Amino acid sequence: MGSYSDAELLKLFFEGxxxxxxxxxxxxxxQQPIYWHVRRLVITHEDADDIVQDVFxxxxxxxxxxxxxxxxxxxxxxxxxNEALSLLKRKKNRFFIPILDVEKQLIDALxxxxxYSGDEIQRNIQKAILALPEKQRIVFNLRYYDEMKYEDxxxxxxxxxxxxxxxxxxxxxxxxxxxKKD
Amino acid sequence: MKKAxxxxxxxxxxxxxxxxxxxxxxxxxxxxxxxFESLPQRIQExxxxxxxxxxxxxxxxxxxxxxxxxxxxxxxxxxTIGFLWMNTPEEKASFLSMDELFEMExxxxxxxxxxxxxxxxxxxxxxxxxxxxxxxxxHNSSEEQDAIIxxxxxxxxHYPMDTDMLITADIQ
Numbered sequence: 001m002g003s004y005s006d007a008e009l010l011k012l013f014f015e016g017x018x019x020x021x022x023x024x025x026x027x028x029x030x031q032q033p034i035y036w037h038v039r040r041l042v043i044t045h046e047d048a049d050d051i052v053q054d055v056f057x058x059x060x061x062x063x064x065x066x067x068x069x070x071x072x073x074x075x076x077x078x079x080x081x082n083e084a085l086s087l088l089k090r091k092k093n094r095f096f097i098p099i100l101d102v103e104k105q106l107i108d109a110l111x112x113x114x115x116y117s118g119d120e121i122q123r124n125i126q127k128a129i130l131a132l133p134e135k136q137r138i139v140f141n142l143r144y145y146d147e148m149k150y151e152d153x154x155x156x157x158x159x160x161x162x163x164x165x166x167x168x169x170x171x172x173x174x175x176x177x178x179x180k181k182d
Numbered sequence: 183m184k185k186a187x188x189x190x191x192x193x194x195x196x197x198x199x200x201x202x203x204x205x206x207x208x209x210x211x212x213x214x215x216x217x218f219e220s221l222p223q224r225i226q227e228x229x230x231x232x233x234x235x236x237x238x239x240x241x242x243x244x245x246x247x248x249x250x251x252x253x254x255x256x257x258x259x260x261x262t263i264g265f266l267w268m269n270t271p272e273e274k275a276s277f278l279s280m281d282e283l284f285e286m287e288x289x290x291x292x293x294x295x296x297x298x299x300x301x302x303x304x305x306x307x308x309x310x311x312x313x314x315x316x317x318x319x320x321h322n323s324s325e326e327q328d329a330i331i332x333x334x335x336x337x338x339x340h341y342p343m344d345t346d347m348l349i350t351a352d353i354q
Contacts, residue, residue, distance in 0.1 A: 027226075143191065
């Protein structure tokens with residue numbers, strides 16, 4: 001299963017006898033990276049689980065119209081990023097929460113998450129990451145945790161690779177400053 | 183997607199003299215048991231049930247047609263309101279408040295940056311004024327930080343900018 005390239009999976013989906021099977025392979029290939037990308041943004045497992053399901057349902061509905069202008073990987077990450085940011089925005093709007101309180105809410109969620117087991121150092125760094133502006137947080141996570149190339153990131157976030165590099169460097173400095181202060 | 187590789191990430195952090203290069207953090211988020219084994223099945227089931235709901239409302243049905251008509255009318259209405267709202271003259275200036283402009287003016291002098299370039303950097307990149315200025319007064323001796331500023335400055339020269347939307351256009 002792991003040996004299928006994106007092109008092969010798409011061919012199987014569009015030209016094969018069983019698109020359900022092909023889609024299942026796509027889910028199996030991308031479920032983990034998409035889940036972890038989303039989880040680091042929304043923090044709780046419950047929210048991440050909801051979003052990942054929505055991402056793949058949207059992909060299922062949209063795949064028939066997928067023209068392949070962007071890669072499958074880029075397309076799925078873009079849907080996932082938008083869904084995660086939409087959820088954070090909905091939470092903010094629903095409760096009329098100022099931006100700073102959204103960060104606090106995420107930190108509280110981290111503290112109370114039964115599926116989080118980080119030690120004191122990990123927790124502090126997670127808090128520092130959560131204190132970053134949303135887009136910078138996405139850039140940091142994609143680079144640091146997902147080890148993504150700036151060129152790939154640029155396709156997902158529709159920004160130049162240089163701007164993303166600058167953003168990542170700033171994020172690293174900010175995290176260090178936050179951790180030292182704490 | 184090919185990953186950048188751990189080496190690249192470490193090298194980059196080492197160049198930044200970051201302590202994050204010392205130990206790779208894992209995040210330490212956990213999962214319910216066998217989560218990824220059951221997820222594809224749950225997604226398939228959700229997709230199938232969504233299909234059933236959609237099929238139970240055929241395109242030619244009365245409800246579907248009226249729902250589409252109402253949705254279309256709503257979109258047209260909202261688009262018109264949005265268009266009129268966006269073209270309100272005061273709205274262009276509300277990109278940044280006067281307080282923010284004064285603050286940026288002050289800090290740009292402090293950081294030896296041209297205020298106009300700073301405004302454009304904020305508008306044309308995803309960074310805040312604080313992001314840009316932080317590198318100036320906190321790390322003004324670092325060549326790497328200078329390179330970032332150079333990059334930001336150069337990048338705004340290459341962006342397809344709508345000059346009417348830039349604050350500097352109003353100021354100049």
